[in-house]
Amino acid sequence: MSEPSLTRLDTLLMRVLDDQASDAERRELLSLADAEPRLAEQRVLRDRLRSALMDAASDPIDVVPQVLAALAIDDPWQSIASGLRDAVDGDIDLADGIMAALGSAELPEQSPAKLVGLDLGGPIPTAEESEGILLSAMVDGELSREKRAEISGALADDKSALDQMTEFAELGRLVRTAVELETRKSELSGLWQDICPAIGVQDPEHVPGWEHTAAALRDAVQAQAELSASEEGAFTAAIMNGIPTQEHRTEVLELEDETPAANQGFWRIMGDPRSLVLAMAALFAVVLGLQMMQTQDPAVTLPEAPSDPVAHLVETPVDTSERTSGMSADHNQAQVEELESGHHVTVHIMPGMEGAPMFLMIDEGDEGATL
């Protein structure tokens, strides 16, 4: 481009920056820019210039300096700006003064959220909001163990924080309930059939036009299957009368000896009423005998019945060498009764021999079970 053209281009660019360029001058500027070899490879820049010049709402202030730079035309403003920078830059050193002022200032309180080490995004929360964020995360179980431990101690005495957490949990429950209420009655079984046409899949289970036939079949079968109240009652009675009575079954399970010797004991579970009566009689005899022995020889120390039979099992070793045969499972075995037809089953726990508990399960609905 000739020097006069370059000068003219420069002049027009300045007029654009000053917002004084007419429409004709803008068109002339674009024409000169398109013809300028140094802008021939800068198609994007020319497009931006065109947009900036033709759109009244846009501001060409960003693109014009870039065009000037591409044309290697000195921007007169740059010399002024560099002069100002030189004037400002100097031997001014504010660092010492600032650090001295900070020396006595307290460090800003670290927000709890920052302590979590997460970028929370968005505006920086207040201290109160940070605490709330942590409580919210704690309700969700999303805090690390260490952070939870750190916060839990303070929470114990902070009723408002605990109330806040309770409300967060309750909100979750309400939302889940509301959505479940809306969706529970929804039938989604036909969703795949609805999707198939859109994705070009022929569902082998779908037969076009079958729906009407299926509905008619359903109606016909339903009409046949409907029972009156008396018919239904007779039907039910016939079924129940045909069900054989279930006898009690006894199953002996082998249990692995996982507990140390000190914790071993034996269990007695009785369901057969005859065995129960014999066992009770034996028990009374033993207790009576022991009492008699106690009165005869005060030196004999009897093991005390534990106040909590279950706890005693855990703590005290039990000698399981003697058994009343036929009434208890052997060592490491449990005799299990399956009461399939028990109506009113009660469980009695009483101290047994040698401190081990005796569990008596009495089916009070059974005719033979009397005590």
Place this chain on the structure above:
Amino acid sequence: MAQTPEQKAADSAVVEAVLAGDAAAYRSLVERYQRRIYAMVTGMVRDKEEARDLTQDAFIKAYKNLDRFRKDSSFYTWLYRIAMNVAIDHLRKHGKRKNVEFDEKIGTADGDGSLDDRHRIGDPAKELARKQLGDKIFDALDQLSPEHRQIVILREVDGLSYKEIADTLELAEGTVMSRLFYARRKLQGMLKEEIAR
């Protein structure tokens, strides 16, 4: 609910089969996730008919873009993201959800005289109270921005962890954390009476 590696592998295998030409295999993915996606979309838009349509749209969109699914990632998370975007786009186009009118037929006979098992209820008064509470919850959810609402739904309805929510929505975990708190705080203000009961 976090997916196990086995579940992820199973999903990826189905995706590969579909991409290899077995389009019918897609059914297993639809049936596996339709209810969860439907519940999430219902939480966003509430109306059941719209939720069903949007769920369908989400699965169709996922199918059509299956070649973009990265097999090393979770299909469910990817599907979830699609469904969430579909729901949010719908909300933006159609504004707030309309309140669904109380269905007076619930608890009474259906059109043909028989009582649909789905409509069997216990105490009608309790059912009404439950329905009204549900309306209040959804009205409150309506007041949240779509971004806050989706976080609440993903956390409370689908039980996703913060990390899973972050992966699904392509957000930082911290953003999930703070958005959830702000959403809960807003819901707290609107549902004070219900929380206090």
